[in-house]
Amino acid sequence: MRAALITQLGEPPSTADRDKPVVQPDHVVVDVLAAPITPLDLLCASGTSYFGAPATPYIPGVQGIGTVGGRAVWFPTSAGMAAGNGSMAEKALVRQEDLVFLPDDVPPVAMAALGLSAVAAHMALTWRGELKPDECVIVLGCGAVGQAAIQLARAAGAGRVVAAARSAKGRERAVRAGADAVLALDADDLAEQFRGESADLLLDPLFGPPAAAAAQALRPGGRWVNLGGSAGETCPITSSTLRSRSLKLSGYTNNELSTQQRAEAISTIAHLAAQGQLSVDHEVVPLADVTEAWNRQGHGRIVLVP
Numbered sequence: 001m002r003a004a005l006i007t008q009l010g011e012p013p014s015t016a017d018r019d020k021p022v023v024q025p026d027h028v029v030v031d032v033l034a035a036p037i038t039p040l041d042l043l044c045a046s047g048t049s050y051f052g053a054p055a056t057p058y059i060p061g062v063q064g065i066g067t068v069g070g071r072a073v074w075f076p077t078s079a080g081m082a083a084g085n086g087s088m089a090e091k092a093l094v095r096q097e098d099l100v101f102l103p104d105d106v107p108p109v110a111m112a113a114l115g116l117s118a119v120a121a122h123m124a125l126t127w128r129g130e131l132k133p134d135e136c137v138i139v140l141g142c143g144a145v146g147q148a149a150i151q152l153a154r155a156a157g158a159g160r161v162v163a164a165a166r167s168a169k170g171r172e173r174a175v176r177a178g179a180d181a182v183l184a185l186d187a188d189d190l191a192e193q194f195r196g197e198s199a200d201l202l203l204d205p206l207f208g209p210p211a212a213a214a215a216q217a218l219r220p221g222g223r224w225v226n227l228g229g230s231a232g233e234t235c236p237i238t239s240s241t242l243r244s245r246s247l248k249l250s251g252y253t254n255n256e257l258s259t260q261q262r263a264e265a266i267s268t269i270a271h272l273a274a275q276g277q278l279s280v281d282h283e284v285v286p287l288a289d290v291t292e293a294w295n296r297q298g299h300g301r302i303v304l305v306p
């Protein structure tokens, strides 16, 4: 079968012929329809993730959409985080218990673009972030997580959703996703951008200076959920900002979810996607072009199709 293959850490994959996976106990072979390229795939393949450096060669792709016995499924893999191959191939070996069967009317490529990015947005808002109806949410960044978070906050009953993005394209995506206000993160005075806002929850995939500025717009007792560090591995937050408003800062990772929590989140996302209420911008690229696509990841979700 054709597959993307990482042969050297820190380098993009290229396509190669690999043996089809052999069925093992409690596993199934999925016919892959679509596999997104995400920041986690690149981080794992860099060899610098907190999971440690993976053994090479391996097929990347921590998630995908495929079919089993003619039925559409979403599936995760451990590629790059533990031993085993991933979704960027014609077929993938997946633990039976990890499969999530999807409604028939879910568009497979659009669902692949949402995947774990939307799971993170949904669970960070509703579970870790304890979003309540009518609350105000600030969403930082408007990549896949940000676009999903704007729509999911609205679906969860948020009263006001404020988005912030550094690029004009990101700000356009935020408007299309339904944000009530869209702020610029490429401004000289970041704190000034958030002045006048008073939010209950900060959904933060960026960290760094944008998160430090946005935290100043949280109300007393406000919650700040960090789920990524796209703008920086450190954040210039002052003690007085945290103390003066008794802010609650927490971290979130999809890896802490139980199999059941993850499956329920995927099902929620799939139903919203099938109803046309949830989508993120994406581009479809043939698996054969994985090297070029991998190199430009980060400017809009790319979904590979074998």
Ligand SMILES: NC(=O)c1ccc[n+]([C@@H]2O[C@H](COP(=O)([O-])OP(=O)(O)OC[C@H]3O[C@@H](n4cnc5c(N)ncnc54)[C@H](OP(=O)(O)O)[C@@H]3O)[C@@H](O)[C@H]2O)c1
Pocket (backbone or CB within 6 Å): 038, 039, 040, 116, 117, 120, 141, 142, 143, 144, 145, 146, 165, 166, 167, 168, 169, 170, 171, 185, 205, 206, 210, 227, 228, 229, 230, 231, 232, 252, 253, 254, 255, 297, 298, 299, 300, 301
């Ligand atoms: N904790 C978890 O379980 C979990 C799950 C999924 C994702 N994540 C993390 O969440 C983050 C976002 O993921 P994603 O899937 O949304 O990625 P993505 O689709 O590639 O989007 C990343 C966005 O970050 C923005 N960005 C990058 N550097 C920035 C900077 N210096 N200042 C402001 N904005 C910046 C980009 O904005 P522009 O488009 O405006 O350039 C881009 O839209 C990543 O760090 C990812 O690892 C965590």
